[in-house]
Amino acid sequence: MRDEVLRLSEAELPGVSGLNVAFVDAVENRVVVESESAQPALVTALGERYGTDTVALEVTPGVDTAEPQANRQYDTSPYYGGARIKSYVTGTSSKWCTAGFPWRYDGKWYMVTAGHCTSGNGAVMNPSESDYIGPVVRDNWKNGYGSVKLSGQSYYSGDLALYRINSDSSASARIYKGGKTSGTSRPVKDYWRRWAQSGDQFCTGGMMTGEKCGWKVKSTRATVKYDDDGSVARNMVVAKKTSGSCTVKGDSGGPTYTVDGSGRAYAKGIISGGGGGGGDNSGGLFDPCWLYFTDIGLANSAFPGTVARN
Template structure:
């Protein structure tokens, strides 16, 4: 499975949100703590904020995107991954484990270098914005970015890295989203995004 690189550490382990269950080992990670995006061996450019981990045989993972927060039983089927790179004006949804499904994001810029407040730098990112509604929050990192077709199925477009609000985080503030394009995951990591 893929997640945000800043959520893991190279050669480390992935645990569930409550940190009580082992899910599996990190296979590849392009995020260096205190620095940010780094080039993976054999890569010409930084690939955003990515990590790949293996699901332990004793753990369970499934492809549907949860539409609500951690306790939600409502989900959306994942049909495939989006075959085209993110483009300005494109619409996306997010599925953060904390905030659940949030739609209405519009891509504002691609191939952006962004410096987070802690001093780390994310390179080759996509920036999206929405004019109102709640924003992604801490804990949503590593969640899916996707688009929904007329049959209500999801197409993977990326992985959440971060975001926030222009001002107070209220319902009338503009929200910003930073994510890694799914195409970078397909190039930088072994294998391809599975479809169901």
């Protein structure tokens, strides 16, 4: 009876859907079942089926599974920017990166990230690999080489990729704020309506370092050669800061943005790489943090659609 009662249908036992626990009370020689309410129809049906001396009903709170709250490290649908993702790159092992900004095109949800995190026929999963988020649909990066021109374009557009969110899931025009395990977020109001300029200040949101502000643009339209594989990023924005943590591997693909007085984000670009900070990975006057990102204007030109806005 203990095992049977929770598996019965409403037709077999009216009110059974409200039951959540059943156990044997050895002292009273009976089975105790627990429910969020003692509906008269359920009490009568239990007595008639099992006998009033062999079953007892107790009213208790409902039972919830211990699902973790969605956060920067374990994002779930609807997906936010600034969260950890796992991408599969053709011919190589998987990569940990960060989702950039939610993207809208033709009524569907997408997400933009860094091109070196993906490949044109790759895929993106959530961190536990329990959820196939969707396929990569555009990518302007050749792994081991660097930036490439997209079809129909006469210029390089940095380091970008666009992946589609499967139809059984969605995204939201929000990005995570706070630290690397934060579950709080801010709405994306719009994208920055001009190209990055020297002196612009902004924040970054990476899955390894969380939200870091105090960055300042140093130069634009730069060409950057990365030390790890010699790949070259073209048409990049260069920024630096002299205090606080630098970005690290894994933050690639994350959003760069400014924040207005009400806490809303304005998309500024997508993290590609960085360095500096010395042995403690913290910027200083003589060992500043360096950051390289793709201007959001290039993403708007490279891909159909635009940044999703809240």
